[in-house]
Amino acid sequence: MEDFLLLEMPIFKPKYKKWKRYGYANAEEKKNLKAALEKSTGGYCMYCFSRIKVDQKLFANLEHAIEKGNSDKLVECIPNIGLSCTLCNQTFKRIGERKRKLSDKMVRQYEENSKCSVENRKQCTIACKELRRLQKSYSGLPGAEIILQPMGIKGSDSGEELALQYNVLNMIFEPAKGRHTYSDKELNFIDTHINRFRLNDSQYRTRQLYDFVQNVIDSNK
Numbered sequence: 001m002e003d004f005l006l007l008e009m010p011i012f013k014p015k016y017k018k019w020k021r022y023g024y025a026n027a028e029e030k031k032n033l034k035a036a037l038e039k040s041t042g043g044y045c046m047y048c049f050s051r052i053k054v055d056q057k058l059f060a061n062l063e064h065a066i067e068k069g070n071s072d073k074l075v076e077c078i079p080n081i082g083l084s085c086t087l088c089n090q091t092f093k094r095i096g097e098r099k100r101k102l103s104d105k106m107v108r109q110y111e112e113n114s115k116c117s118v119e120n121r122k123q124c125t126i127a128c129k130e131l132r133r134l135q136k137s138y139s140g141l142p143g144a145e146i147i148l149q150p151m152g153i154k155g156s157d158s159g160e161e162l163a164l165q166y167n168v169l170n171m172i173f174e175p176a177k178g179r180h181t182y183s184d185k186e187l188n189f190i191d192t193h194i195n196r197f198r199l200n201d202s203q204y205r206t207r208q209l210y211d212f213v214q215n216v217i218d219s220n221k
């Protein structure tokens, strides 16, 4: 199929500034984090691509990719915090949360080996080795078929980044098989993500979604 009929959705890669502080609990740090994340999305939800910025107002929540209830260290872990619309944050993402709770062993491994501590936070701009390892364990749990944001995740079989593409002809989101080779398990993982966030559900499809797709088209020109 022609390339332009398959639009790969971007992986959100925020540009954090060295001279700024980012965080979740502190108001100023939170503001900085929201701004950096918002910029990387162009004003769209990282999970469902609906518009979160309207007339300079931001309708979005900071969203902990791996739920912060799993470990205190995750609360302020910057690469673990994305930006999403209220619906994704409070409804779609929550489904199956209990089923995918990390085991004590996984949490202990992460807490003991990651370099940051709750008292002495590091301003990480990319996921550290231990967060990556934790993401891997998390993604293998039932009900955790979620392409975590920001910065996405890699497939456990192919090592390719898990991505979506918009199929212009069929008007559906699907795994980005145009540019990636995924295993059946990975394809299933991405399809489950698509279903979770209702990306192909006409009830949730908005004009804004097509605007987003149009923006992707424009930025690829």
Ligand SMILES: [Zn+2]
Residues within 6 Å of the ligand: 045, 046, 047, 048, 049, 050, 084, 085, 086, 087, 088, 089
């Ligand atoms: Zn959303």
Ligand SMILES: [Zn+2]
Residues within 6 Å of the ligand: 077, 114, 115, 116, 122, 124, 128, 131
């Ligand atoms: Zn860290």
